[in-house]
Amino acid sequence: AQSVSQHNHHVILSEAASLELGCNYSYGGTVNLFWYVQYPGQHLQLLLKYFSGDPLVKGIKGFEAEFIKSKFSFNLRKPSVQWSDTAEYFCAVNDNFNNDMRFGAGTRLTVKP
Amino acid sequence: EAQVTQNPRYLITVTGKKLTVTCSQNMNHEYMSWYRQDPGLGLRQIYYSMNVEVTDKGDVPEGYKVSRKEKRNFPLILESPSPNQTSLYFCASSGDRDRARNSPLHFGNGTRLTVT
Numbered sequence: 001a002q003s004v005s006q007h008n009h010h011v012i013l014s015e016a017a018s019l020e021l022g023c024n025y026s027y028g029g030t031v032n033l034f035w036y037v038q039y040p041g042q043h044l045q046l047l048l049k050y051f052s053g054d055p056l057v058k059g060i061k062g063f064e065a066e067f068i069k070s071k072f073s074f075n076l077r078k079p080s081v082q083w084s085d086t087a088e089y090f091c092a093v094n095d096n097f098n099n100d101m102r103f104g105a106g107t108r109l110t111v112k113p
Numbered sequence: 114e115a116q117v118t119q120n121p122r123y124l125i126t127v128t129g130k131k132l133t134v135t136c137s138q139n140m141n142h143e144y145m146s147w148y149r150q151d152p153g154l155g156l157r158q159i160y161y162s163m164n165v166e167v168t169d170k171g172d173v174p175e176g177y178k179v180s181r182k183e184k185r186n187f188p189l190i191l192e193s194p195s196p197n198q199t200s201l202y203f204c205a206s207s208g209d210r211d212r213a214r215n216s217p218l219h220f221g222n223g224t225r226l227t228v229t
Binding site for chain 2: 004006009034036042043044045046049090092101102103104105106
């Protein structure tokens, strides 16, 4: 079964700093990749997704992620973070053979104003 | 408005007292799932359902039951709750069955359960 690793447990940045959150998965077959965001006290919402095609995916609120198949990675990036980006970010993977969406442990992002 | 509705939002109960957390979606989704969220562990799948009367175990099914008698509803049942089931629970749904694998999940607002 696949697993998902998010290496950064808690990231603290100042506003306007650039962000990169790591995500690696273990499954070697065809996968579908997602990043979800959970703002304080709220449910998870989809940020962006990758199924096929251009490995650089653009999502909402200026976020983007790059799928690098050779590295089994799907890192999330944003050139300039804002205080309102303070949230927990989850990477998720599912494959084309079963329906269990696997989530990483999450990365808590704190952006200082 | 398209949504996944969970009730209750907060629940405090005692060990052994049966409880049900309801989940309902209005998007005609075939796929529904339950997760628990614990600090440092992310979301772990409890049970999922591909369609009415079809349910399967996820990663952490022990101590939980589900049913899918209607397409829109997917209740989570704790027959005899224990303190280690204290957690934040999310219900989610996605796409139709054939697209469930690459359809994003729509989440409910969560149920914070405390078992004393």
